[in-house]
């Protein structure tokens with residue numbers, strides 16, 4: 001399916017519904033949950049009633065061939081509040097990691113438990129990062145070993161969204177540390193499993209409505225079938241990785257590929273914050289007067305906002321492109337997923353900072369929401385891969401992929417025969433136009449007009 005900026009009717013309705021939800025249910029309480037650092041259970045209940053908090057909803061959005069439904073949902077939700085947005089989508093992040101590894105039976109079993117049902121909500125967490133380093137995922141130290149019919153997990157995790165309060169923890173652990181990243185596997189650890197300990201809830205700069213925790217796994221035992229993908233698949237994978245290691249090519253990195261696919265979703269969240277701050281800044285600058293005129297009449301105020309307007313749209317185009325590539329299975333040869341996350345997160349920080357600047361002193365105090373957006377936005381240059389890691393991922397592709405040229409060089413394009421030989425810009429079309437001009441004066445006007453209409457520029461909208 002071709003990339004298109006035109007939304008389907010269902011996508012238009014989705015945007016309108018989520019925007020209304022963000023405006024009516026999230027914005028009025030965002031300040032409260034942020035300041036109190038309280039988990040927004042009532043908002044999750046409302047989201048569940050609206051159908052935004054269940055596994056089938058995400059399955060629907062993920063299977064959209066245009067790729068745009070999920071980023072559209074994320075941008076509107078996070079326009080409301082990033083902390084509450086994270087609380088709502090955290091189970092989907094865990095589920096998306098689970099879906100990459102789990103067997104169909106495991107998905108049927110665990111996916112509903114990530115969300116629960118209205119009135120009886122459940123939570124899920126994705127446990128990857130560790131205190132000694134989150135960027136270097138090959139160097140994670142949590143281990144899983146098989147003992148009898150159980151897996152025994154030991155390790156230390158930090159920065160875990162919904163950690164310790166979730167019903168389902170999707171935990172990354174190493175079964176063969178020698179193999180680095182390829183020796184890791186994902187396990188489901190249900191909340192309340194003996195040996196899973198919530199060390200502390202972390203106090204954050206922003207996104208404070210979301211729950212983020214430090215966890216320990218000490219002799220934490222789960223049944224054999226909690227290994228996602230099962231033992232046979234793991235054994236095969238480890239064998240392949242050992243062979244690749246002995247060939248000294250190190251093998252591929254499944255998780256890095258998976259991150260490329262999820263990064264546009266995180267980018268879309270950052271766009272929601274950027275847009276919230278930008279819209280507020282523009283409205284304030286239009287209404288606030290200094291020296292007898294609205295401050296937006298000064299280029300010193302309008303130009304930085306103009307830059308932000310262009311950067312937000314550029315980041316959205318990158319985000320939609322990456323989401324479309326993921327949905328269409330177009331390989332991310334130049335780290336296009338990372339590009340979207342890098343640009344969207346950095347413009348979110350700049351947009352929020354500029355909104356504070358535009359609001360002057362009022363921007364620096366809690367009377368206005370802009371200081372909160374600034375605190376929220378900063379997370380986006382850190383989690384799901386820092387800005388430096390995004391540059392690293394893109395940088396690593398450059399020597400090999402950049403000389404291949406931009407993405408459209410690689411896409412197969414329309415193979416149509418007539419268009420290929422006589423379409424706009426083709427040599428034959430130019431030759432025909434030239435020939436027509438030469439014979440025009442000896443030809444009946446009606447015939448010239450007919451042929452001319454074929455080779456002349458199209459009317460607007462055609």
Ligand SMILES: Cc1cc2nc3c(=O)[nH]c(=O)nc-3n(C[C@H](O)[C@H](O)[C@H](O)COP(=O)(O)OP(=O)(O)OC[C@H]3O[C@@H](n4cnc5c(N)ncnc54)[C@H](O)[C@@H]3O)c2cc1C
Nearest residue numbers: 126127128129133134135159160161382383384385386388
């Ligand atoms: C609020 C919050 C929520 C989070 N939620 C989750 C979650 O739900 N689940 C989860 O598993 N994790 C989560 N994370 C973890 C997050 O993904 C990590 O914090 C992030 O990957 C960075 O890891 P680190 O903090 O260990 O920093 P480090 O990896 O120690 O990096 C420190 C600094 O060094 C830079 N750096 C490192 N290596 C390089 C390099 N090679 N080149 C250039 N610069 C480099 C980094 O960019 C960074 O600036 C969350 C984090 C936060 C703050």
